[in-house]
Amino acid sequence: MTGFYAALARGEDVVARACLAGCAVLVFVAAVSRAMGVPILWAIDIAMLLFIWCAFLGADAALRARQHIIIDIIVRLFPQRVQRALLITHWSVMVLFLLTLVGLGIQLTMLNVQRPMGDTEISYAYVTAAVPFGALLMAITAARQLAAFWRDPKLHFGSGGESPL
Amino acid sequence: MTIGLTAFFLVLMFLGMPVAFAVGVASLTFFLTSDTIPAQIGVQRIASATQSFPLLAVPLFVLAGNLMNASGITDRIITLAKVMTGWITGGLAQVAIVVSALMGGVSGSAVADAAMEARILGPAMLQNGFSRGFTCAVIAVGSLITATIPPSIGLILYGFLGNVSIGKLFIGGVVPGLLMTILLMGTTWVIATRRGYKPDNPTFPGVMHLLRELNHSKWALLFPVFLVIGIRFGIFTPSEVGAFAVFYAVMVGVFAYRQLNWAKFNEALRHSIHDIGMIMLIIMLSSMIGYVISLEQVPAHAAQWIIGVTQNQNLLMAMLVVFILLLGMFLESTVIVLLLTPILVPIVIKAGIDPVHFGLVMMTATTLGGMTPPVGVAMFTVCGLLKTPIDEYTKEALPLLAAVITLIFTMAFVPQIVLFLPNLLM
Numbered sequence: 001m002t003g004f005y006a007a008l009a010r011g012e013d014v015v016a017r018a019c020l021a022g023c024a025v026l027v028f029v030a031a032v033s034r035a036m037g038v039p040i041l042w043a044i045d046i047a048m049l050l051f052i053w054c055a056f057l058g059a060d061a062a063l064r065a066r067q068h069i070i071i072d073i074i075v076r077l078f079p080q081r082v083q084r085a086l087l088i089t090h091w092s093v094m095v096l097f098l099l100t101l102v103g104l105g106i107q108l109t110m111l112n113v114q115r116p117m118g119d120t121e122i123s124y125a126y127v128t129a130a131v132p133f134g135a136l137l138m139a140i141t142a143a144r145q146l147a148a149f150w151r152d153p154k155l156h157f158g159s160g161g162e163s164p165l
Numbered sequence: 166m167t168i169g170l171t172a173f174f175l176v177l178m179f180l181g182m183p184v185a186f187a188v189g190v191a192s193l194t195f196f197l198t199s200d201t202i203p204a205q206i207g208v209q210r211i212a213s214a215t216q217s218f219p220l221l222a223v224p225l226f227v228l229a230g231n232l233m234n235a236s237g238i239t240d241r242i243i244t245l246a247k248v249m250t251g252w253i254t255g256g257l258a259q260v261a262i263v264v265s266a267l268m269g270g271v272s273g274s275a276v277a278d279a280a281m282e283a284r285i286l287g288p289a290m291l292q293n294g295f296s297r298g299f300t301c302a303v304i305a306v307g308s309l310i311t312a313t314i315p316p317s318i319g320l321i322l323y324g325f326l327g328n329v330s331i332g333k334l335f336i337g338g339v340v341p342g343l344l345m346t347i348l349l350m351g352t353t354w355v356i357a358t359r360r361g362y363k364p365d366n367p368t369f370p371g372v373m374h375l376l377r378e379l380n381h382s383k384w385a386l387l388f389p390v391f392l393v394i395g396i397r398f399g400i401f402t403p404s405e406v407g408a409f410a411v412f413y414a415v416m417v418g419v420f421a422y423r424q425l426n427w428a429k430f431n432e433a434l435r436h437s438i439h440d441i442g443m444i445m446l447i448i449m450l451s452s453m454i455g456y457v458i459s460l461e462q463v464p465a466h467a468a469q470w471i472i473g474v475t476q477n478q479n480l481l482m483a484m485l486v487v488f489i490l491l492l493g494m495f496l497e498s499t500v501i502v503l504l505l506t507p508i509l510v511p512i513v514i515k516a517g518i519d520p521v522h523f524g525l526v527m528m529t530a531t532t533l534g535g536m537t538p539p540v541g542v543a544m545f546t547v548c549g550l551l552k553t554p555i556d557e558y559t560k561e562a563l564p565l566l567a568a569v570i571t572l573i574f575t576m577a578f579v580p581q582i583v584l585f586l587p588n589l590l591m
Binding site: 013016017020021023024025027028030031034035044047048051052054055056057058059060061062063065067068069070071072073074075083086087090093094097100101104105107108111127128130131 | 177179184205212215405411412499539540
């Protein structure tokens with residue numbers, strides 16, 4: 001991983017960490033202020049804005065690390081050539097899917113520019129913008145993974161990632 | 166339409182597409198081919214799925230769990246568990262179960278607990294002569310305790326999707342979690358006695374030693390007490406408790422144990438981001454399927470059908486538990502919660518079953534799905550880390566799984582096991 005993509009990954013990591021830490025701080029501040037009888041209403045709205053960005057940036061980070069859960073119990077039984085064909089098909093479909101989300105997400109964001117978010121005057125478009133932006137990052141990541149599968153015939157299905165439950 | 170959509174999703178998933186994308190691709194195909202519903206609605210659902218205050222508890226408890234590991238709380242829990250139970254027949258296996266129970270009070274994730282124990286306790290258990298299959302089975306099945314004792318990510322999702330009080334669900338998890346601990350320790354004791362597995366320590370290290378370790382672990386042990394009190398007196402909502410847990414872990418790590426530094430803090434943040442990204446992508450993309458399910462009034466139809474089959478609460482409970490256990494063998498736990506909660510909660514309410522009672526039964530059965538072969542993420546994680554074939558695991562896990570399944574049915578038929586504490590306190 002070098003050059004532009006590495007810089008992108010580093011930036012994504014910094015922003016995602018800041019979003020998560022900010023989210024925790026804001027919810028904490030909102031809880032304390034509510035308990036003291038002077039609730040800060042906007043804190044929760046901003047926390048939820050940071051949350052969706054953290055979720056999408058984190059989803060891309062997990063995709064890069066190939067941590068998303070895969071059920072490979074059946075495909076492992078297939079011959080190597082079939083597995084490879086499936087893997088390349090899946091990741092091609094995923095790139096297409098993500099690019100579709102980018103398009104639809106941009107349309108949706110445009111529709112929400114005027115809509116305020118919760119109790120604030122901030123536009124709801126900042127929330128929905130996380131969808132096309134996150135999908136674009138994931139499309140880039142998925143395309144790079146696809147290229148890697150294409151180049152290296154030894155890459156195959158890994159067993160599943162970690163479940164959070 | 167729902168059936169076609171679900172079938173498409175299942176085909177993609179079993180052909181090895183990442184679960185989040187399988188659900189996303191199937192749902193978006195539905196929206197794109199529908200003449201009546203604009204595709205933007207699907208994307209709208211993805212964004213609005215995150216804009217819910219109760220759901221904020223998920224990232225916050227994930228972060229809190231990772232911070233507790235980084236702050237030294239986990240190490241002290243393991244030392245305490247060794248002093249408490251290392252001298253009992255079954256030694257380190259008993260320690261593993263007690264660690265799951267103690268971790269349960271600070272962490273909400275079975276898989277995180279299983280992975281941690283497989284890394285830290287697993288190698289030591291193998292060295293002490295436990296078989297690989299048994300080591301993996303005790304760690305994987307034992308980690309279900311962590312997901313049952315509050316906080317619990319699974320119960321947050323159930324409460325969020327079914328519109329059930331997360332606070333009551335948390336408090337309802339205390340008694341089942343403790344019963345599960347006793348039951349699994351008993352089962353382990355029987356197996357260990359038969360096989361002659363040695364204790365870790367020959368004798369009980371003494372009351373003074375135990376008190377000293379209790380004192381070292383006091384910050385970990387006090388946290389669940391604060392959590393229950395905070396929720397009981399309505400001081401904090403579960404999301405707020407999540408933020409409080411983050412703050413608490415940082416304070417304990419920096420001031421009490423002096424183990425948490427800037428680098429470890431950032432590492433915990435980074436680890437959490439990966440976990441959150443993974444779970445949230447499934448939640449966000451499956452919210453599109455949730456729209457279709459409610460659009461076609463699947464819950465209402467399913468309720469009508471099931472109520473037509475039986476009106477008997479116990480029979481209904483038994484049927485649902487069997488159904489969930491069977492699904493759990495093949496589907497990933499998060500997917501089961503996301504797909505079934507909106508359908509099942511209206512059904513049980515209509516049948517007169519308390520949704521808090523059902524929540525604990527359902528989530529215990531669902532999370533157990535992560536430990537039952539052939540597909541189970543907790544099982545994959547532990548067996549992967551300890552390089553154990555699934556068939557060796559399966560053979561050794563059977564008695565432990567049987568014990569837990571017995572408990573689930575007992576919980577299903579005796580609501581008081583779950584409801585006693587929340588009714589007493591709230």
